Amino acid sequence: MKIPKTSVSIGALLVTMSSQAASAQLLDVQIDVPTDDRWQYPFNAAPGLRASAPTFAAILVPGFDDRDAEFTIAFDTTNDVIPGLAPSAYRTLRLTLTATIENEEQFRYDPSYDPFTTYLDIDTDPEATVDADTGRPIELFATGFFGGGLNSLNWVETSAFGGPPTVPPAQGSRFVRAVGLNPDGTVGADFSNQIKDRFDVTPLAIGTTDDVAIGDLVPGLTEFTFDIDLCSSGHAAYFAQALSEGRIILTLSSLHPAAGGASGGIGDPTYPIFLTKDNPLAFLLDASPRLDMQVQVGSSANYDGMGGVDFFDVLAFLSDFDARAPRADLNGDCVFDFFDVLAYLGEFDAG
Numbered sequence: 001m002k003i004p005k006t007s008v009s010i011g012a013l014l015v016t017m018s019s020q021a022a023s024a025q026l027l028d029v030q031i032d033v034p035t036d037d038r039w040q041y042p043f044n045a046a047p048g049l050r051a052s053a054p055t056f057a058a059i060l061v062p063g064f065d066d067r068d069a070e071f072t073i074a075f076d077t078t079n080d081v082i083p084g085l086a087p088s089a090y091r092t093l094r095l096t097l098t099a100t101i102e103n104e105e106q107f108r109y110d111p112s113y114d115p116f117t118t119y120l121d122i123d124t125d126p127e128a129t130v131d132a133d134t135g136r137p138i139e140l141f142a143t144g145f146f147g148g149g150l151n152s153l154n155w156v157e158t159s160a161f162g163g164p165p166t167v168p169p170a171q172g173s174r175f176v177r178a179v180g181l182n183p184d185g186t187v188g189a190d191f192s193n194q195i196k197d198r199f200d201v202t203p204l205a206i207g208t209t210d211d212v213a214i215g216d217l218v219p220g221l222t223e224f225t226f227d228i229d230l231c232s233s234g235h236a237a238y239f240a241q242a243l244s245e246g247r248i249i250l251t252l253s254s255l256h257p258a259a260g261g262a263s264g265g266i267g268d269p270t271y272p273i274f275l276t277k278d279n280p281l282a283f284l285l286d287a288s289p290r291l292d293m294q295v296q297v298g299s300s301a302n303y304d305g306m307g308g309v310d311f312f313d314v315l316a317f318l319s320d321f322d323a324r325a326p327r328a329d330l331n332g333d334c335v336f337d338f339f340d341v342l343a344y345l346g347e348f349d350a351g
Helices: 235-245 280-285 311-322 338-350
Strands: 024-031 036-040 052-054 070-076 090-100 138-145 176-181 187-190 223-227 247-254 273-275 290-298
Touching: 036 052, 070 090, 070 176, 090 235, 090 247, 090 273, 138 187, 176 235, 176 247, 235 247, 311 338
Parallel strands: none
Antiparallel strands: 024 290, 036 070, 052 273, 070 247, 090 223, 090 290, 138 176, 138 247, 176 187
């Protein structure tokens, strides 16, 4: 999480408050295996059971979503983070998804966002632009539910894929889609056909790896990490609501081109294929999709975690504030300023 700096003088800050009791937790959580994961493809004959999940596109092909094949992953957080509190009680300080590639050197590594204009036909479309680098990024999105009576609490990996298409055989039929977020963290735009509809998107994260040079072919068993940008509009609020519900559901997607078919494309695949939790290699190598996060639950008043609320908590907060540590960005605007100090003092006073 990258946070811009602003200057605030804290040397003259004096706090004189009595010690009070407070309930707060700072939790480091790792969930090694998803509760559910599913290859979201119209012709997937084994929902919830497939060992692999390709992500690819059918760009500008009538009858198919641009984002034709996606990978939806759900993590139950109730055993690690107490659910059921108001969303305002949860602050996600760090959140990373890790997923492992199955196929061997069949697509090239690109860790940068590509505008929608780079996917248009450069020979026929006046809006088309040339992609400045080799390859296409793998993107991580929030997950939205559109029909079928499905929502974030009742969706499972064997749920129905979709209903009647808007354009046969499959365009606009899926119930589960990669989406954008509104500023309050609720589901915003549907990203399924962003190239047809001609707009750019803001992913939660773009996949990166330290093991492959940019532009090189990606070896099998390469781990991609998706460090979620919690400063972008709506992202923190989305995860606060998810933790309150006890379930985080994410969707991996990419716009690598492919031709259709029940196996997910014809010829040599030039797109990513991920190990699912059902893949024997994932079991043997601990290579299932994994979620790592740091979450604060409850008031920040007991900042040093020692149990009481006293001047040492104030000093601990001011030390983090001075170091621009993400935990000290108490109002969640990703800027360090006096409003964060006021927010802390308000929580301290309330206990």
